Amino acid sequence: MYYLLITLFILVALLLIVVVLMQRGRGDVGSAFGGMGQGVFGPGGVDTILTKATYWLGFTLMGLALLIGLFHPSKKGSLLEDEGKRPSVNTQQSIPKGQTTPSGTPSEGKTP
Template identity: 75%
Template sequence: MYYLLLTVFIVIALLLIVVVLMQRSRGDVGTAFGGMGQGVFGPGGVDTILTKITYWLGFSLMAIAILLALTHPSKKSSLIRDEGARPPIQTQQGTPQGQTAPLGTPSEGKP
């Protein structure tokens, strides 16, 4: 089930890329630099078939992404619960007993 969803996810992502690249630009270069483009306050509500396909592909891509996250095969338990159950990591500061610091290190105490 997971691999079927993953395949559908990849196909939808590629279709979404193609459909977005096929659409006509609504603004001009002036809108990118703070100017007002001619298409900014133009007539709204003109949804082409490509726009509607983009909406549906985007919605289905998000829905399948959520399903993929919920059905991942290696998901065993909550990450938050696992982190709380782990013992804290013990670290040693300074030189371990029975060893000396190498010459020229700040632990020698030379000014």
């Protein structure tokens, strides 16, 4: 199931890229900064089949991403729940028996 979702995700992503690149540019970007462009604040215009395909492919891509996150095979539970169960890791290094610390280390207890 997981690999099927990954395959669908890749196909939908590629289709979305192609559909977005096939769309015509708006052409009135400069009017957004200085003037009242018809495309910026006016009526939305006609939704073409490419615009509708972009919406549906985008929603499908987001849905597949959520499903992939839910069905991931290595997911064992919440990361927050696992954090409390882990033993604390001691970050200090210990000196093996029979060895002394080198001179000039902070463990000697000397202050400068």
